[in-house]
Amino acid sequence: MAGELSFEQPLIELQQKINELKQFSQEKDIDFSEEIVRLEERYKKLEENLYKELSASEVMQMARHAMRPTSLAYIHEILDSFIELHGDRLYGDDLAIVGGIGKVNGIPVTVVGHQKGKDTKDNIARNFGMPHPEGFRKALRLMEQANKFGRPIITFIDTPGGYPGGAAEERGQAEAIAKNLMEMAGFRVPIISIVIGEGGSGGALALGVANKVLMLEHSIYSVISPNGAASILWKDANKADEAAEAMKITARDLHELKVIDGIIPEVLGGAHRDVKEQASYMKKEILHHLTELMQQSEEEIIQGRYMKFRNIGEFMFISDEETQQS
Amino acid sequence: MLKDFFQKKRKYATIPSEQAKKDIPEGIMTKCVKCGTIQLSKDLEKNLKVCTSCGYHFKLSARERVALTLDDGRLFEYDHDMVSKDPLQFPFYEEKLIKQMEKSGLNDAVVTGEGTINGYPVVIAVMSYDFFSGSMGSVVGEKITRAIEKATQKKYPLLIFSTSGGARMQESILSLMQMAKTSAALKKFHNEEGLFISMCTDPTLGGVSASFAMLGDINLAEPGAIVGFTGRIVIEQTIRQKLPSNFQTAESTMKHGQLDKVVQRSELRDVLTQIIEIHADKKVSS
Ligand SMILES: [Zn+2]
Numbered sequence: 068m069a070g071e072l073s074f075e076q077p078l079i080e081l082q083q084k085i086n087e088l089k090q091f092s093q094e095k096d097i098d099f100s101e102e103i104v105r106l107e108e109r110y111k112k113l114e115e116n117l118y119k120e121l122s123a124s125e126v127m128q129m130a131r132h133a134m135r136p137t138s139l140a141y142i143h144e145i146l147d148s149f150i151e152l153h154g155d156r157l158y159g160d161d162l163a164i165v166g167g168i169g170k171v172n173g174i175p176v177t178v179v180g181h182q183k184g185k186d187t188k189d190n191i192a193r194n195f196g197m198p199h200p201e202g203f204r205k206a207l208r209l210m211e212q213a214n215k216f217g218r219p220i221i222t223f224i225d226t227p228g229g230y231p232g233g234a235a236e237e238r239g240q241a242e243a244i245a246k247n248l249m250e251m252a253g254f255r256v257p258i259i260s261i262v263i264g265e266g267g268s269g270g271a272l273a274l275g276v277a278n279k280v281l282m283l284e285h286s287i288y289s290v291i292s293p294n295g296a297a298s299i300l301w302k303d304a305n306k307a308d309e310a311a312e313a314m315k316i317t318a319r320d321l322h323e324l325k326v327i328d329g330i331i332p333e334v335l336g337g338a339h340r341d342v343k344e345q346a347s348y349m350k351k352e353i354l355h356h357l358t359e360l361m362q363q364s365e366e367e368i369i370q371g372r373y374m375k376f377r378n379i380g381e382f383m384f385i386s387d388e389e390t391q392q393s
Numbered sequence: 394m395l396k397d398f399f400q401k402k403r404k405y406a407t408i409p410s411e412q413a414k415k416d417i418p419e420g421i422m423t424k425c426v427k428c429g430t431i432q433l434s435k436d437l438e439k440n441l442k443v444c445t446s447c448g449y450h451f452k453l454s455a456r457e458r459v460a461l462t463l464d465d466g467r468l469f470e471y472d473h474d475m476v477s478k479d480p481l482q483f484p485f486y487e488e489k490l491i492k493q494m495e496k497s498g499l500n501d502a503v504v505t506g507e508g509t510i511n512g513y514p515v516v517i518a519v520m521s522y523d524f525f526s527g528s529m530g531s532v533v534g535e536k537i538t539r540a541i542e543k544a545t546q547k548k549y550p551l552l553i554f555s556t557s558g559g560a561r562m563q564e565s566i567l568s569l570m571q572m573a574k575t576s577a578a579l580k581k582f583h584n585e586e587g588l589f590i591s592m593c594t595d596p597t598l599g600g601v602s603a604s605f606a607m608l609g610d611i612n613l614a615e616p617g618a619i620v621g622f623t624g625r626i627v628i629e630q631t632i633r634q635k636l637p638s639n640f641q642t643a644e645s646t647m648k649h650g651q652l653d654k655v656v657q658r659s660e661l662r663d664v665l666t667q668i669i670e671i672h673a674d675k676k677v678s679s
Binding site for chain 2: 250315316321326384
């Protein structure tokens with residue numbers, strides 16, 4: 068196991084014990100096989116339960132795992148062929164967002180996704196997956212192109228958020244995000260979005276106005292990072308765990324709130340344990356939704372997407388409260 | 394708890410904003426938060442709450458803004474009774490909502506409706522910073538969306554005064570999704586050739602600027618208003634540098650191409666009238 072997280076400690080300890088016992092039994096030539104089998108069964112059970120019952124802050128650690136597969140990793144596994152396209156034609160090529168054209172099982176698609184780095188150097192080049200306006204505008208350009216040619220769009224969401232910097236502000240971070248939200252709402256082609264890691268705030272939503280929004284089991288989607296919320300709400304960034312629970316940021320929470328359409332299970336221990344296997348789960352879901360959406364008319368595609376977001380929100384009327392009580 | 398509050402509120406029903414306004418003890422003198430000049434509150438009021446010395450535009454409540462903008466200050470209000478729920482049972486949200494309602498005399502951070510400007514009918518939405526820092530939750534998102542839909546239906550120009558610190562964190566993901574909801578409604582409005590004038594007032598940040606506030610056909614702002622996505626403090630913490638004093642001011646945001654015009658409060662009605670007039674007769678004469 069590599070890249071263990073603190074909550075995985077019990078598993079690691081048990082594995083160590085098993086290894087020691089195996090070694091001991093070999094060295095001393097004593098038969099511990101029954102004991103070993105028993106421990107291995109315990110390990111399996113522990114492992115299964117551990118990942119099923121992760122707390123919100125543990126899911127957050129999984130979502131931000133340094134080895135978590137990125138958009139490009141999934142693109143290469145899921146697409147038959149892929150040509151990466153670059154630039155927003157206005158300012159530059161933001162590497163925090165990748166995109167291009169290709170085919171999934173023979174179906175032409177445009178794919179756009181936030182891109183975190185594989186290592187420190189890559190992360191610096193990609194600004195840790197935090198786009199500037201030119202990133203969002205590159206995404207929009209590629210999606211508009213897809214709309215022109217009638218190609219479905221697949222987006223992968225994985226960002227802490229739009230980059231909070233002076234230059235990003237000056238080039239219109241707010242406008243760039245807003246424009247994506249508005250234009251995505253009007254596209255005549257099906258859009259499928261999958262949150263693969265971290266769905267942080269407006270910068271995540273800027274790729275997320277889709278017909279189907281799906282999340283990987285151990286990914287998160289939130290309006291502000293739990294650390295940020297804790298420091299604003301309780302003036303204490305150390306209360307991030309508490310904030311993570313209260314904010315309902317896990318795939319399961321969002322599914323219950325009817326904000327997302329489905330959860331894609333992860334390989335045991337997290338997507339990073341087996342990218343190929345994980346990608347195969349995702350490909351299956353993508354193809355399922357693509358075939359369904361591609362049977363709809365353009366009007367149904369646009370209206371379906373509109374109503375999906377139109378219906379999100381919880382409110383009431385004082386007058387209703389009065390009628391109910393009198 | 395909210396239910397109890399509404400029951401109480403009903404007993405004292407129809408004590409609208411006028412009373413709330415009187416409840417706030419008004420000093421005779423007001424100190425400008427920008428330049429420190431102390432001036433007669435009466436003079437400040439007469440000057441549309443613009444500092445008589447430095448021209449600083451004081452924040453206005455939604456009611457004040459309506460009074461200054463619409464003919465005779467008359468608003469036919471939509472969805473007055475719409476209030477927040479506490480969908481996530483977020484710690485202390487209900488308590489905070491009640492406090493904000495009592496403080497501001499509003500039911501949430503936006504007032505919507507229709508009225509006229511120099512005789513031209515408009516659909517108007519006015520956000521109020523004195524309710525929860527103008528944060529956008531489900532109620533703000535829904536009321537704005539309904540206002541946009543009304544304007545689409547009636548083919549009226551749409552005017553939104555924004556002011557917001559960002560998202561209503563206590564509604565978490567539901568508040569984020571209001572950005573998509575309002576922007577999607579604007580897509581339909583623009584498809585129908587509707588005119589949307591977005592007026593950014595101090596401050597317009599976060600989820601509000603990154604959705605409807607930046608999507609006007611014409612984006613206006615009040616002098617000195619802070620208009621941007623991420624607030625200065627967070628940026629300074631991230632880049633570990635001090636930003637210039639004029640960072641994100643309307644003037645600087647306009648210089649960077651994000652706004653069409655900075656408009657003095659005293660000139661706003663004229664500018665709005667001019668814009669609406671130009672769009673009133675949009676068919677090519679034959
Ligand atoms: Zn002053």
